[in-house]
Amino acid sequence: VIIHKPINGSTLIQTKSNDVSIFYIFRQLSFICLTSLALFCYGKDNILDNNKKKTGILLLALIPFLVFPLLAHNLSSYNADYSLYVVDYCPDNHTATWGINYTKILVCLWAFLLFFIIMRTRLASELWPLIALLCLASLCCNLLLLTLDEYNYTIWYISRGIEVSSKLFVVSFLIYNIFQELQLSSKLAVHDVLTNIYNRRYFFNSVESLLSRPVVKDFCVMLVDINQFKRINAQWGHRVGDKVLVSIVDIIQQSIRPDDILARLEGEVFGLLFTELNSAQAKIIAERMRKNVELLTGFSNRYDVPEQMTISIGTVFSTGDTRNISLVMTEADKALREAKSEGGNKVIIHHI
16 A cells, blocks of 8 residues: 555654554454354354353454454554554655555465355355455455555555445345345234235234224124134145145135235134125125135145135124224124034124
């Protein structure tokens, strides 16, 4: 690194350039040490399970954060008792040049670190390729700095451009992954993993949200139970049982409107929430679901379900007079139990 002008007119250019070089070296050493420590811990789950080892690793990680900055500060011009001279000053053209040996040391360290990252991790996860990219960028930057035998703007800007571009790419990729994980977490919080429909929590929150509106119009809540599902699990196994659940969910989704809410409440019981419809329309939708399940799971069905399935539907219809979710769900459950007690494959509607 070659510096022509002092940052502060009252300070010698040799002193300031030496300080910059010292801080640059220790900044790179900090990253090398932290990455090496992470590489050492990679694949060693027993370290995380052992509190003493975990404490030791944390203490070692504090060295780059605390010891290196203090060491760099004391080796710079800020402490007159200690000194480390990294640059050579040329009085003829008033320039200070960073000693090439320090650059060679950094090149070797980055090269070894990159090699061990590739060999140990095989770049198996999404994180290690990014760290390897940062190591490669730092290696290239320092290799370019080896060519700085005179002041050269082009080489300097290329080396800085490589470092900045690589860090920008890594940060952008990490931010993208973070948002992807947040979206996935948000989805999993309200969706059932097996059927990919809403879960119990989302369903009850939706009903409560509907009932808390200043004006509640006609709405309908349905509880759907798959008849003889426990026998299917016992006879054919849980893998076939899961296939039955997914198949019936697909049939129900084809039988309702896009804005209607379908959720898996528990096991083979599903909940549906309908708004902006009357009692007759609710009856039509419920019967359509029941008939479609019976028809589309029949002989030689496309879902590969081993036998014909049927469902029982308990429906509660309200004109919006009630604001009590417990009353709504209790009446829907009563209607469902009534449908099952009559042999199943029925639709029972209660009005509140």
